[in-house]
Amino acid sequence: MPLSTLIQRSSLPAPLLGEAQAHALLRAHYDLQGSLQALGSQQDLNLRVDCAQGRYVLKACHGSYAQLELEAQHAALEYLRGQGLPVPAVRPASNGEGLLALDIEGQALRVRLLEYLDGEPLTRLKHLPSRVIAELGALCAKVDLALAGFDHPGLERTLQWDPRHAQALIGHLLPAARDDQRRAQVEQVARRAAERLQPLLDKLPTQAVHLDITDDNMVWRRDQARQWQVRGVIDFGDLLRTWRVADLSVTCAALLHHAEGDPLRILPAVSAYQALNPLQDAELRALWPLVLNRAAVLVLSSEQQLAIDPGNQYIRDNIDHEWQILDTACAVPAELMEVAILQAAGRGPDAVDFTDCARLLPSLAGHAVTQVDLGVLSAHCEAGNWEQPGFDQRLLAAQPGPACSLHGQYRLSQTHIDRPEEPATCALGVELKLPPGTALQAPEAGIWQRGGDGRGCLRTAHWSLWLNGLEQAPADGQALAKGQALGATCGFLSVQLCRVAGLQPPFFATPSRAAAWLALCPSPRALLGFACDAEPLADPQALLARRDASFARSQKHYYAQPPHIERGWRNYLIDMQGRSYLDMLNNVAVLGHGHPRMVAESARQWSLLNTNSRFHYAAIAEFAERLLALAPPGFDRVFLVNSGTEANDLAIRLAWAYSGGRDLLSVLEAYHGWSVATDAISTSIADNPQALETRPDWVHPVEAPNTFRGRFRGADSSADYLRDVEARLADLDARGRQLAGIICEPVYGNAGGISLPPGYLRQAYAQVRQRGGVCIADEVQVGYGRLGEYFWGFEEQGVVPDIITMAKGMGNGQPLGAVITRREIAEALEAEGYFFSSAGGSPVSCRIGIAVLDVMRDEGLWDNAREVGRHFKARLQALVDNYPLAGAAHGSGFYLGLELVRDRQTLEPATEETMLLCDRLRDLGIFMQPTGDYLNILKIKPPMCTTRASVDYFVDSVERILAEGL
Template sequence: MPLSTLLQRSSLPNPVLDPLQAESLLRRHYGLHGTLKSLGSQQDLNLRLDTGQARYVLKVCHASYAEQELHAQHAALAHLRAHGLPVPAVLPAVDGSTLLSIEADGQPLRARLLDYIEGQPLGELQHLPTRLIAELGALCGRVDLALAEFHHPGLQRTLQWDPRHAVALIEHLLPALPDAERQAQVRQVCAAAAERLQALAEHLPLQAVHLDITDDNTVWARDEQRQWQLQGVIDFSDLLHTWRIAELSITCAGLLHQLPDDPLRIASAVRAYHAVNPLHEAELRALWPLIVLRAGVLVLSSAHHLQHDPHNAYIRANLDCEWGIFDVAAAAPAALMEAAFLEAGDCSPLALPLDGCTPLLPALAAQPPRGVDLGVLSPHCEAGNWQQADFDRQVLEAQPGAACTLHGQYRLSQTHIDRADEPATCALGVQLKLAPGSALVAPLEGIWQRHDEGQGCLRMASCTLWIIGLQQAPAEGQRLAQGDALGSSSGWLTVQLCRAAELRPPFFAKPSEAPAWLALCPSPGALLGIACEAPPLVDAQALLARRDASFARSQKHYYQQPPHIERGWRNYLIDMHGRSYLDMLNNVAVLGHGHPRMAAESARQWSLLNTNSRFHYAAIAEFSERLLALAPPGFDRVFLVNSGTEANDLAIRLAWAYSGGRDLLSVLEAYHGWSVATDAISTSIADNPQALQTRPNWVHAVEAPNTFRGRYRGADSAAHYLRDVDAKLAMLDAQGRQLAGFICEPVYGNAGGIALPRGYLQQAYAKVRERGGVCIADEVQVGYGRLGEYFWGFEEQGVVPDIITMAKGMGNGQPLGAVITRREIAEALEAEGYFFSSAGGSPVSCRIGLAVLEVMEDEQLVQNAREVGGYFKARLQGLVDKHPLAGAVHGSGFYLGLELVRDRITQEPASGETHQLCERLRELGIFMQPTGDYLNILKIKPPMVTTRASVDYFVDCVDRILGEGL
């Protein structure tokens, strides 16, 4: 079909079929009737029919579409269904035909009826996860793989979307743009893309392709976990025999409107396609020019169509989106996008032809510079000093003699905190400390181009050499022969190579973009005559596989694809690429990560002694005395153990020994530990799905006094919940069984820090003590100052327990737990023998425990928990006031919970949404995990050094995500 005919057909307005005509057609030819709804289309008429039992799509097009073209689409649908791909089926009319030729108001038309696939397009999402980008790419690969063997005469047609006609079509349609500036921009951008494509065209394989697998032409639905799952591929009107890579180019171009600030994310689609259907190098190189040309055709085609059909709302609504695609395509560096696609397709860049070059700095041959490690684990980085301005330069200047940084290293100094954007940490060049006046010479022939005072580039045949810190530089435009003088160093020199002559590369790249940038900016070591490459990082995926191969599977890790974390500082955890994540869930590290006092105390005590508590040393007495000073009057005995599990296990033994009974009351929805005894009293089904079916007969779980989600709501519901306590006690009385005790978190930690009903513990404790039982306060999670308003959780209820258990933050990560009780309870255990914990109360643990308390006091961390925690809760309450999904805020201080519900009346837990929220927070640089029996509560328990700035960052990110929709 000639171009003029093609444009004439593409300029036709949409077919017109009024509702009565459509209803008549459906009744007469298909025996169907129901309600009709118009669906958008650029050139066809699409009507959804709802019969009450099923849904269908009536597709009507102009008769200028040859029957053979439409039959090709039907055959392709059947072919793909046979290959297991989710595409609609064509429904035959009552006479058996799949294609009708009709006339409406003098218009010759063609009509057919297809299945309607339920779901929604991804184009409606405000945030497109990388997983879905990859799934779209993989889908393209699967469709192309299936269509590779599909042939039909109806595929041999001329179509405006065929990229083989893009250059001619763009030139023809440019006058449709009334804006001369826009017209010039489209011409320039598309001409550059066409030039890159020209040499590759003959190497691109041809086959049948769908040619419109976009976020709008795929239908998706959420599963029970709120994950989007593909339902089907629709709209085969662009089916064609053309370049195979055209398919992926259409998909990637369509994605750009959702990735305005990060077009390199489409490389995920390329990588996924390549894994399913391997691409040739020529296709990978042609992909970006094809994307750019597609963007040009989109805006010009819509502008042209609106000239002929100015009332087409579908096209007009899409035009802004199409200009968004074009603007992203125009702004992204073509060389960088090509490098990203080549890397995604496993194509390594060719080595630069630098053999035989003259060393840039001849003096380095005699005295090679010292390579300085500035990575995440650098010994030069300690106690947050990397946050100082010019930290890297300070480290280099402190080195004796010449020194240089390492190419490709992810530098800790480039991290940033409380920001959602990924920091640019990967060094694409090197910086050198040299003797001032060190001579530089041209490594190869080139032309000098000055960019600013002391900096410029030498444009050589195969690459460009960028230099900063140059004195006596050549004149602008001067051609230099190999070995000619290039100037001298000021003493601090930056050197960087770039393959793309048109680019001024950044010196640091984001980790996600680093592979592409490193392909463009290889190491300058060959020009310097030294080895200046950073050692490769450990492959995080391979390391995870090693963990999974050797570490027991029941010991889970956060996230399916967890970041590789080896460093922390204050309330941040830092991955090996130098990204700092806000730690909002680590209640063990009360002082924060990497605290210098902890390092000093540990190192000193280890250098002196570490042994078990049966030896005599001062630290154990000092620490025990300090703990007793924190406890209520009457508490005079301490046991030191290694964890909260051990503390609660020991508390159970103490209750058994003191009471003479075995039966314990515990509270539903609670978690107390992993040992046999503490697991027995733990009833959280989130931690153990079989918890309620596997309790031994000495454990009696009472109804959870959950004032938000429980059977009785509100702070004054204690009497209702105590009825179940009475019932369990009456049962034990009737059976003549001696009660051992009652264990309860004074604040419901596992449910996100929910306060117990007023007076609940006062009355429950009294009932237990009447029967000779002891009352155990499990303060492992909620105690030790974390609540801000109270040092111990039981203070909120105005009670004093008989046994206090604690752990978590006591050692800021050092294994350390404790049980505090009265002498008569402690000594009751002696009848069963002595108690001993090999490492419990070791000198190292005791010294660290003392230091934690001292730092908490010196840095006023309980006060910080009270003040910043109060601010935190108020900001979270603002989310509840704004977003229906945010159901309630629980807790106080730095033990808070944000409970997500789908309905505030029924309080249906939003478990899937909570999971998605946590995943999205990780993408934005925040670690958060769900808790509660339904895993629908954000368990917010950060280090107690958390600042208001971090609180604002966290709450703003949650607000952003809830606004995007989950």
């Protein structure tokens, strides 16, 4: 078909077929009757047919489409179905033909009926997980592998989407872009793509390809875990013989719509394709130019088609995201994408040879140059000093002699907080501190290009050398011979190599782009003559494998693929590539991470003494007195232990010893610890799926007073829940058993911070005490000021317990817990022997515990939890008001829960959606995990230094994800 026919076809509007005509056609030729729904297309007519016999797609195209082309599509469908691929079947007409040539009111049409594959396309999904992106690439590879053995005369066709015609079609359609700036953008993209593609054309193998395996032409269904699963490939209208790699280029171009501005997000599709159907080197290098051409053809074709057919809603809906595809394709240099694609396919560019180069700084030969560590674990980084502007340069300047930073190092100073995008932390060059006036020479012959005061680039035949910090630099455009003077330094010099002429790279790259940029910007070590390369980071997957090989499997880690975290600061955790994650779940680090007071107190006390609590030292008395000052009047004895589990275990022993009984009431859905005794009273099936079937006979769980999803709901449900307490106690009374007591979190922490109904503990405590039992308040998670409105959780209920247990934030990460009680209860334990805890009451633990209380007071952290917590709760409540999936906001202060439900009436837990939300939050730089028996509640318990800005970033991110759809 000549180009003129191609252009004419590309200008045709979609066929016109009224609903009555479509119904008549179906009855007359297929003996079908049912409802119709338009599916949309750019140049064809697609109608979904729902009838008693099933679901079908009625497809009509212009009669100018050759019958042979459509027969090829039908043959390919049959061929692929024979190989087990999920593609639709053709339903023959009543005359046995799969393809009809009809004339409907003067319109020559070709009509066929295909099986409808149930599912939905992903084209409107704003975010695609990497797994789904990889599946698109993998399916593209499977179809191409299958079609490699398929042949048909109808494959030899001229099609506007065939990339072999892209340049001619772009040239013809360019005037369709009415905006001058947009037209110039497309023209430039096409020119650059042609330049990169031209040398590769003769090396690209051809075969039959689908040429439209996109998010729009694959149908998906969510499985029970809410994960997208492929149901099938549809729309073979672009089937033809062309370059094999063209199929993957179409898939990648479509994925750019979901790339959120980062074209490197397509790389999982490339890796998945390459693993199944390896592409040759020339194909891999041609892939990105083909993507650019595809993006240009998409926008121009839609612009032209919209001018011809302005009522076509399908085109109107698509044109914005097609321009988005082009903009995303232009977001990074083509050279970077080529390297990234090669690396994703397991290959890379050849190394640059610097063997015959002269030294850039000849006067440094034989002199020691200090390497300055600016990485995440640098000993120079402490107490957030890396946040100060110019930190790196000041550190270099402080060195006594010549000093350099390290190429390829992820610098802590470049991190940022409360932002969704990765920080650019990887240094692509080297910064030097040198004696002022140090002379430079050209390492290779080239042309000097001045870039501003003290800046410029030496362009050689094979690479470019970017310099900043020069005095007496050459004139702009001056040709330099190897070894010729290149000026002198003013004391600081940045040096950066780039293997691509005309490309000015950034000095820092994001972690996801670092490997590709480092391939383009190799180390300048050979030109400098001294070591300046960072040690490669440990492979996080290998490290995880080591953990799994030696660490007991029951000790789980967050996330299937957890980030490698080695540093923390305030309410952030920092991975080894310098990304700062907002920590919204770490209630152990109550003061925040890396607090300088904790460093100083622990270091000083370790330098003096650390031993067990049977020795005599001041800290244990001072800390016990501070704890008693926080407790209600009447509390006068303290036990110090290592953890919340030990605190609750000891509380059980105290209750047994004081009451003389062993029977204990606990509350369903609660978690109290992992020891034999505390596991016995824990009934959270999220923590132990066998919890309800494995309780010993001395544990008597009572109904959870869950005012949101329990059997009785609302603030006035206390009496209803107390009936179960009364029934349990009555049963014990009837059997003549002595009650030991009751243990309960005063705020339902493990269920997401749900407040107990007013009056519940007051009545429960009264009934327990009437029977000689003791009342234990488990404050391990919710106490110590975290609730904001109250220091202790039991204050919300207006009660005073007999025993208070505490841990978690007491030591800001140091193993430290406490049991606070009255003398008569404490001394009841003496009949069973003495008690001590090695680390819990040690001098180091006590000094750290005192310091935690001092910092909480001095930095106003309880006040912060109250004031910022109120704002936090209000913002979570706004999510509940605006998004049906957000069912309820629980808690107060910095102990909050956002409960996700699929139905506001049935309260069906949105368990899978909650896990997807947590995974997506991690992508945005936030750590969060689910809680509750159904794992459908965000357990929000950040360090108490968390700011209002961090709260807003967290809630904005949750809202963004809810709006994207789960």
